[in-house]
């Protein structure tokens with residue numbers, strides 16, 4: 001199958017002296033793994049080796065998800081130079097690429113994740129971007145989209161609503177069940193992450209943002225949500241993403 005699509009470069013590895021294997025998130029086909037022949041030659045058609053974060057029009061052919069496809073043509077439309085110039089923006093955007101790559105299976109289309117990533121990268125590039133908040137919203141939406149996060153407005157064990165829970169006693173998040181546990185139910189679960197009231201408030205803010213409301217997430221709250229969601233990702237994957245430490249700090 002040959003197709004031309006908007007695509008974002010998620011990952012590159014060297015294949016030979018002159019060629020790369022490049023993983024793209026395409027809008028219609030999802031993640032594809034392509035052999036890019038000759039891209040590392042100085043005079044290649046793509047204008048040199050392909051870089052992470054490059055966005056553009058991709059012409060490629062793939063047989064099935066198990067076989068390496070072929071990159072036929074890539075013309076970059078967005079190079080994200082502003083992201084590459086600033087360590088904090090770069091770390092956040094590379095974390096987003098890594099997370100998208102880990103969460104999506106090859107050849108499984110997710111146009112809304114493509115759009116989410118496209119918009120998050122665009123926002124991160126702006127001078128006034130609230131970097132931790134952009135990252136928090138991206139993680140939240142992606143994890144919701146792939147079904148790893150519930151509504152987070154009630155205890156997954158007894159159904160008590162967040163409002164009914166005693167915040168002083170403690171509210172917990174459990175990755176295994178992808179939801180909240182109240183103080184009465186948390187004792188039965190070994191794997192859990194204690195939430196402070198600010199983090200709980202931030203989760204409610206993200207839920208409101210998801211319904212299209214304009215919200216703002218203060219930086220400390222965004223950082224604590226990022227650590228929580230980073231913890232959830234690590235638990236789900238059984239490993240920590242390479243960019244976790246740089247983008248989220250110590251969990």
Ligand SMILES: [Zn+2]
Nearest residue numbers: 155158182185
């Ligand atoms: Zn409960």
